[in-house]
Amino acid sequence: xxxxxxxxxxxxxxxxxxxxxxxxxxxxxxxxxxxxxxxxxxxxxxxxxxxxxxxxxxxxxxxxxxxxxxxxxxxxxxxxxxxxxxxxxxxxxxxxxxxxxxxxxxxxxxxxxxxxxxxxxxxxxxxxxxxxxxxxxxxxxxxxxxxxxxxxxxxxxxxxxxxxxxxxxxxxxxxxxxxxx
Numbered sequence: 001x002x003x004x005x006x007x008x009x010x011x012x013x014x015x016x017x018x019x020x021x022x023x024x025x026x027x028x029x030x031x032x033x034x035x036x037x038x039x040x041x042x043x044x045x046x047x048x049x050x051x052x053x054x055x056x057x058x059x060x061x062x063x064x065x066x067x068x069x070x071x072x073x074x075x076x077x078x079x080x081x082x083x084x085x086x087x088x089x090x091x092x093x094x095x096x097x098x099x100x101x102x103x104x105x106x107x108x109x110x111x112x113x114x115x116x117x118x119x120x121x122x123x124x125x126x127x128x129x130x131x132x133x134x135x136x137x138x139x140x141x142x143x144x145x146x147x148x149x150x151x152x153x154x155x156x157x158x159x160x161x162x163x164x165x166x167x168x169x170x171x172x173x174x175x176x177x178x179x180x181x
């Protein structure tokens with residue numbers, strides 16, 4: 001699968017020798033694609049969720065994944081504990097109050113300083129872990145590759161940061177034949 005900010009989720013059932021690769025951006029996560037994939041592994045391969053292993057690959061992380069109110073509202077409408085998927089962050093100017101200290105240079109009328117609007121950041125890893133646990137996976141059998149694609153453009157591609165012309169990373173999972181590779 002190819003990604004450039006979305007979360008790659010790789011699943012393996014070592015008992016049934018089955019694998020799955022899930023591409024989970026916010027839309028897929030909202031549609032519960034990870035839970036549905038585990039369900040399909042149960043249906044097709046008779047996989048037992050507690051036997052599955054999962055790896056969450058590099059993706060845009062909560063530190064950089066700013067989303068609009070419509071995304072937050074969509075998650076709130078579908079997940080009972082959606083608040084744990086979001087972090088509120090002050091705007092950059094709010095974290096640097098000294099930028100407002102030169103009020104003479106401010107073009108707004110006196111007493112009309114704008115209050116910085118907080119931004120909302122989505123934690124795709126938290127959404128994925130929640131869905132994997134809801135599907136029956138044991139938390140200790142879920143590994144996370146802790147890299148943010150937007151923070152580490154020296155290692156990864158970031159669609160959000162670098163635009164649509166950026167490259168893509170490839171996440172691959174497979175199984176060797178029973179006699180070896």
